[in-house]
Amino acid sequence: MNQPLSNKVALVTGGSRGIGAAICQKLASHGAHVVVNYASSPDAAKKLVEQIVTDGGQAIAxxxxxSDPAQVxxxxNEAEKSLGKVSILVNNAGTAVPGSLAEITDEDFDKQINLNVRGVFVASREAARRMESGGRIINIGSSLGEAVPMPGLSIYCATKFTIAGLTRGWARDLGPQKITVNCVEPGPIDTESNPADGPQANYQKAVTALGRYGKPEEVASLVAYVASPEASNITGATLRVDGGWGA
Ligand SMILES: NC(=O)c1ccc[n+]([C@@H]2O[C@H](COP(=O)([O-])OP(=O)(O)OC[C@H]3O[C@@H](n4cnc5c(N)ncnc54)[C@H](OP(=O)(O)O)[C@@H]3O)[C@@H](O)[C@H]2O)c1
Structure with missing residues (x-):
């Protein structure tokens, strides 16, 4: 069967769990050979790779x-050596460390900036230097990259505002190479970092139009579309999958 992403190599950062894992599975099911990046969950990454292979796809972890440029x-280098040139980069790895302005530490500031912004920058620059025409860079932002509806999230929100802005600039930079750059902004999504039965869940459900959390697979479906040849005229865009959070 001809699949939309056959012969494409997709690198998904933070692909071992949550939204990233769903993106890995979806892209593999559309024919991509997937690199599942992880930092500290080798077992989860290994299990996901085994599942993808069992389902008939190709993946390595x-x-x-x-957040370490040398490791990026x-x-x-390792992805290229194992599977060939990366043609789809999904910048998904991200972290949130809540804290109000007077309390936030330098370490918590650096942790969020280094992963959510510098990591995305270094990976995207690497992609820009290596990707061929038709490539895709997809940044996972957040509905918290559009507004700050509660206290204690200023640094996280600032990183996601930054990602949405960088997406536009990089779309301009890479347009001549026929590489698209887009930002997918999830609303509340049921993962370990933001469980649908967690302490903030009722508030988050209430501010969506649909009154519910999204599923990682719903984010993955949009990412797969943006990664596909059908999305070749979409670049510099911010696309929400947020249940109407931003309506
Ligand atoms: N869940 C939500 O409601 C929501 C809403 C909007 C946006 N987002 C964004 O969506 C993305 C994924 O969120 P999630 O909820 O799926 O998170 P998650 O369940 O906490 O999973 C995070 C993933 O990132 C990886 N990771 C963490 N630190 C890393 C590092 N330094 N280097 C490489 N990988 C690293 C983790 O792998 P290891 O376990 O191996 O470290 C894991 O695979 C994030 O960018 C987040 O900001 C989430």
Missing amino acids: IKADM ISLF
Whole structure:
């Protein structure tokens, strides 16, 4: 069967769990050969790779801390050596460390900036240097990259605002190479980092139009579309999959 992503190599950062894992599975089911990046969950990454292979897809797991530029470059080298040139980069790895302005520490500031912004920058620059025409860079932002509806999330929100802005600039930079750059902004999604039965869940459900959390697979479906040849005229866009959070 002719699949939309056959012969494409997709690198998904933070692919071992949550939204990233669903993206890996979806892209593999559309024919991509997937690099599942992880930092500290080798067992989850290994299990996911086994599942993808059982389902008839192709995947490998590669460890790299995306907040360390040297490891990001090694990740690209290893991915290229194992599967060939990366044609789809999904910048998914991200972290949130809540804290109000007076309390936030330098370490918590650096942790979020280094992973959510610098990691995305270094990976995207690597992609820009290596990707061929038709490539895709898909940044996972957040509905918290559009508004700050509660206290204690200023740094996380700032990283996601930044990602949406960088997406636009990089779309301009890479347009001549026929590489698209887009930002997918999930609303509340049921993962270990934001469980649908967690302490903030009722508030988050209430501010969506649909009154519910999204599923990782619903984010993955949009990512798969943006990665496909059908989305070749979409670039510099911010696409929400947020249940109407931003309506
Ligand atoms: N869940 C939500 O409601 C929601 C909403 C909007 C946006 N988002 C965004 O969606 C993305 C994924 O969120 P999630 O909820 O799926 O998170 P999650 O369940 O906490 O999973 C995070 C993933 O990132 C990886 N990771 C963490 N630190 C890493 C590092 N330094 N280097 C490489 N990988 C690293 C983890 O792998 P290891 O376990 O191996 O470290 C894991 O695979 C994030 O960018 C987040 O900001 C989430």
